[in-house]
Amino acid sequence: MLQIKNLHVSVDGNEILRGIDLEVPTGAVHAIMGPNGSGKSTLARVLAGQEAYEVTQGEVIFDGKDLLEMDPEERAREGVFMAFQYPVEIPGVSNTYFLKAALNAVRKHRGLTEIDAMEFLTLVRQKMKLVQMEESLLHRPVNEGFSGGEKKRNEIFHMAVLEPRLAVLDETDSGLDIDALRIVADGVNVLRQQDRSFLLITHYQRLLNYIIPDRVHVLLDGRIVRSGGKELALELEEKGYVWLEEAAAQPVGA
Amino acid sequence: METTSTSTIEQFAAQEYKFGFVTDIEQENIPPGLSEDVVRLISAKKEEPEWLLEWRLRAYRHWLTMEEPRWANIHHAPIDYQSIIYYAAPKAKGSGPKSLDEVDPELLKTYEKLGIPLHEREILAGVSNIAVDAVFDSVSVATTFKAKLADMGIIFSSFSEAVREHPELVKKYLGSVVPYTDNFYATLNSAVFSDGSFVYIPKGVRCPMELSTYFRINAKNSGQFERTLIIADEGAHVSYLEGCTAPMRDENQLHAAVVELVALDNATIKYSTVQNWYPGDENGKGGIYNFVTKRGKCEGRASKISWTQVETGSAITWKYPSVILKGDDSIGEFYSVALTKGWQQADTGTKMIHIGKNTKSNIVSKGISAGHGQNTYRGSVKILKGADGARNFSQCDSMLIGQDCGAHTFPYIDVQNPTAQMEHEATTSKIGEDQIFYCNQRGISTEDAVSMIVNGFCKEVFRELPMEFAVEAQKLLAVNLEGSVG
Numbered sequence: 150m151l152q153i154k155n156l157h158v159s160v161d162g163n164e165i166l167r168g169i170d171l172e173v174p175t176g177a178v179h180a181i182m183g184p185n186g187s188g189k190s191t192l193a194r195v196l197a198g199q200e201a202y203e204v205t206q207g208e209v210i211f212d213g214k215d216l217l218e219m220d221p222e223e224r225a226r227e228g229v230f231m232a233f234q235y236p237v238e239i240p241g242v243s244n245t246y247f248l249k250a251a252l253n254a255v256r257k258h259r260g261l262t263e264i265d266a267m268e269f270l271t272l273v274r275q276k277m278k279l280v281q282m283e284e285s286l287l288h289r290p291v292n293e294g295f296s297g298g299e300k301k302r303n304e305i306f307h308m309a310v311l312e313p314r315l316a317v318l319d320e321t322d323s324g325l326d327i328d329a330l331r332i333v334a335d336g337v338n339v340l341r342q343q344d345r346s347f348l349l350i351t352h353y354q355r356l357l358n359y360i361i362p363d364r365v366h367v368l369l370d371g372r373i374v375r376s377g378g379k380e381l382a383l384e385l386e387e388k389g390y391v392w393l394e395e396a397a398a399q400p401v402g403a
Numbered sequence: 404m405e406t407t408s409t410s411t412i413e414q415f416a417a418q419e420y421k422f423g424f425v426t427d428i429e430q431e432n433i434p435p436g437l438s439e440d441v442v443r444l445i446s447a448k449k450e451e452p453e454w455l456l457e458w459r460l461r462a463y464r465h466w467l468t469m470e471e472p473r474w475a476n477i478h479h480a481p482i483d484y485q486s487i488i489y490y491a492a493p494k495a496k497g498s499g500p501k502s503l504d505e506v507d508p509e510l511l512k513t514y515e516k517l518g519i520p521l522h523e524r525e526i527l528a529g530v531s532n533i534a535v536d537a538v539f540d541s542v543s544v545a546t547t548f549k550a551k552l553a554d555m556g557i558i559f560s561s562f563s564e565a566v567r568e569h570p571e572l573v574k575k576y577l578g579s580v581v582p583y584t585d586n587f588y589a590t591l592n593s594a595v596f597s598d599g600s601f602v603y604i605p606k607g608v609r610c611p612m613e614l615s616t617y618f619r620i621n622a623k624n625s626g627q628f629e630r631t632l633i634i635a636d637e638g639a640h641v642s643y644l645e646g647c648t649a650p651m652r653d654e655n656q657l658h659a660a661v662v663e664l665v666a667l668d669n670a671t672i673k674y675s676t677v678q679n680w681y682p683g684d685e686n687g688k689g690g691i692y693n694f695v696t697k698r699g700k701c702e703g704r705a706s707k708i709s710w711t712q713v714e715t716g717s718a719i720t721w722k723y724p725s726v727i728l729k730g731d732d733s734i735g736e737f738y739s740v741a742l743t744k745g746w747q748q749a750d751t752g753t754k755m756i757h758i759g760k761n762t763k764s765n766i767v768s769k770g771i772s773a774g775h776g777q778n779t780y781r782g783s784v785k786i787l788k789g790a791d792g793a794r795n796f797s798q799c800d801s802m803l804i805g806q807d808c809g810a811h812t813f814p815y816i817d818v819q820n821p822t823a824q825m826e827h828e829a830t831t832s833k834i835g836e837d838q839i840f841y842c843n844q845r846g847i848s849t850e851d852a853v854s855m856i857v858n859g860f861c862k863e864v865f866r867e868l869p870m871e872f873a874v875e876a877q878k879l880l881a882v883n884l885e886g887s888v889g
Contacts, residue, residue: 200836200840221840221844222846222848224844225843225844231844233844236841237837239841241860242856242858242859246855247842247847250855251842251847254845254846258846290859307845
């Protein structure tokens with residue numbers, strides 16, 4: 150579903166990603182782990198299309214299409230969803246109004262008719278239950294005055310409604326207490342299905358106790374330095390990132 | 404991210420004005436220029452009584468002693484008052500239209516094009532529930548639903564007609580809220596005002612429909628100086644709306660209107676404005692100078708006057724809809740959305756003057772600036788000595804879109820009574836690239852995102868508008884923001 154080839158990305162002239170190669174098959178859940186400043190969030194934002202990031206080399210193919218050619222909204226309509234590390238507040242715009250506009254934009258792109266108010270309400274109720282979201286959050290302005298945990302749950306709720314093909318979760322676990330983390334993880338797990346892929350970006354192994362990944366990749370200094378199965382996360386938990394940093398510092402062929 | 408905001412500005416400037424067409428109709432204009440003779444000529448054309456001519460002349464003589472105000476945060480080339488045409492009217496066939504059937508079809512077409520319903524049939528068929536007074540340049544061309552309203556004792560007519568039919572009411576209230584000496588533009592208006600609307604709601608009557616006036620400037624080089632007077636007698640209720648547009652012209656045109664509202668005991672007047680005069684082109688050429696004096700007087704106890712305005716047009720807007728809270732327990736409200744884009748300038752706000760006991764005022768102002776727009780909130784809250792227990796709440800929020808615009812807030816507070824309670828809140832925010840990106844990431848286009856964010860910002864004001872106008876206002880804002888980002 151997603152192929153990243155030799156991706157180089159700079160911000161203000163500084164190279165952050167220095168040649169990423171990654172393939173996420175349809176239906177797979179991959180985790181990207183790494184210390185602060187390794188480029189994890191940059192990768193997520195480049196996939197979503199944030200403009201501050203300049204792709205200097207490489208390509209990203211999504212469902213056979215050149216993802217980097219598309220505007221952010223086009224990527225979203227094609228089925229790329231990013232759960233934000235810091236979800237943005239939009240005062241005065243209710244969560245439902247926002248979601249309806251988003252869903253209709255996606256539906257229009259897919260050649261479907263706009264969803265009417267009743268259908269939308271039914272859909273929203275059903276998804277709300279799925280991700281254990283309180284009804285009160287529906288009618289409040291998007292993320293405004295939400296607690297950290299509520300914001301993250303709202304992201305998962307948006308994901309449930311928009312039904313993306315690829316979901317990128319950018320440090321969705323950060324700042325969550327254990328109960329909130331469990332609710333978020335449960336939300337992801339119920340949305341896990343054969344035709345949907347996930348890319349989990351996380352600093353800690355903790356999230357991966359609840360969402361079991363198919364593959365784990367370690368990002369260090371803008372490169373993937375190691376890939377492995379779910380047990381790699383445990384190894385990192387035990388040893389930290391230092392041993393990998395040391396290994397990465399060895400000259401090639403040493 | 405820089406790219407987005409740059410294109411935001413460019414696109415904003417390129418925004419088109421949808422109401423810029425000119426109606427090709429035979430006009431009767433008087434030559435440009437202002438003198439006592441012109442004042443006499445206007446009065447004569449309207450067949451006015453002697454007392455009104457005298458009033459106009461007093462105003463004109465006073466105006467000669469005045470200077471343009473310079474304190475507002477606006478900039479424009481000097482206005483040549485001798486180059487303005489002070490009276491322009493579509494040429495009357497006979498003595499003016501008695502009913503809609505006699506109105507020139509060109510005019511009806513114009514209003515149709517503007518989306519203003521002048522056919523009562525259509526309105527009765529459920530399209531909307533509004534009575535309209537249509538003012539075209541200096542004259543009122545049609546007033547709908549007069550007969551139906553008259554059955555309830557409600558007077559809704561053009562100002563000229565009110566002078567003929569109800570001189571005692573006009574004489575009693577004209578200038579009672581905005582005296583002819585009030586300010587440069589109001590005084591000019593008092594001398595040369597042409598037409599406008601007149602409303603009287605009798606004791607205890609609740610007006611069953613929205614009343615509205617639609618102002619259209621059409622003639623070239625003309626000014627529009629309309630005058631509106633609304634009186635709500637004891638216990639009466641009325642909701643009134645005005646809308647306005649003008650053709651696109653390279654010259655600036657002056658619009659200097661006066662609106663006076665009088666609310667007696669327990670009366671309520673709700674006055675809503677959706678102002679969309681031509682704002683000028685992308686280089687700041689042309690556009691309406693909108694220098695307007697609007698004031699209401701809560702004369703009676705427990706009366707209420709509420710101003711709601713959505714100001715999206717005009718090259719320059721200079722207006723401060725105000726309330727004099729004279730009656731005990733009276734309430735004044737001001738809800739405002741002002742959008743400036745391109746090279747538009749707005750200096751707008753309100754004055755709340757608390758005289759009576761336990762009077763309350765509430766101010767909510769939302770300023771949006773984009774392109775090179777400059778947006779100033781200027782408000783004054785005055786609590787006089789006798790105003791025991793007076794309360795005011797003011798909230799002024801500004802939103803900036805792009806790098807070249809500006810927002811300014813000048814609140815003046817004068818409290819002479821120690822029991823008064825005042826609250827003032829002010830915020831300035833930038834429409835965030837992060838907000839737009841968040842919307843984009845959910846599939847929403849940048850254009851829709853801007854419109855959504857701005858509408859969210861204005862929500863507290865829009866909910867004060869009558870339902871159908873709230874929808875109109877949102878659409879208008881969306882249209883004005885159209886193409887704001889690339």
